[in-house]
Amino acid sequence: MQTYAIIKNNLVENIIEYDAQPATSPPGFDDGYTAVQADRVSPGWLYKNGAFIDTTPPVEPMVMPKMPTLAEQILASPADLAALKKALGL
Numbered sequence: 001m002q003t004y005a006i007i008k009n010n011l012v013e014n015i016i017e018y019d020a021q022p023a024t025s026p027p028g029f030d031d032g033y034t035a036v037q038a039d040r041v042s043p044g045w046l047y048k049n050g051a052f053i054d055t056t057p058p059v060e061p062m063v064m065p066k067m068p069t070l071a072e073q074i075l076a077s078p079a080d081l082a083a084l085k086k087a088l089g090l
Contacts, residue, residue: 004035005047012038012045012052 006014006026016026018035026035038052046053074081 005038
């Protein structure tokens with residue numbers, strides 16, 4: 001069996017496995033659908049000029065803000081530093 005993209009109006013609408021490529025509209029689909037052998041496609045992709053185009057936007061990497069060190073956090077607040085010293089008996 002091979003994997004086929006079911007396409008209508010240049011849009012991949014489904015992925016199905018067949019023993020052989022259907023010569024007409026794939027079984028179970030109306031006229032206007034075609035089946036094109038494709039191993040790595042997903043519904044929503046485009047099919048233009050014999051090539052599949054992934055329409056999924058690229059994932060943006062998440063950038064985490066730099067977290068201050070514990071020393072930076074303590075030194076940022078003189079009141080907290082004084083309270084810490086008092087609690088430690090310093």
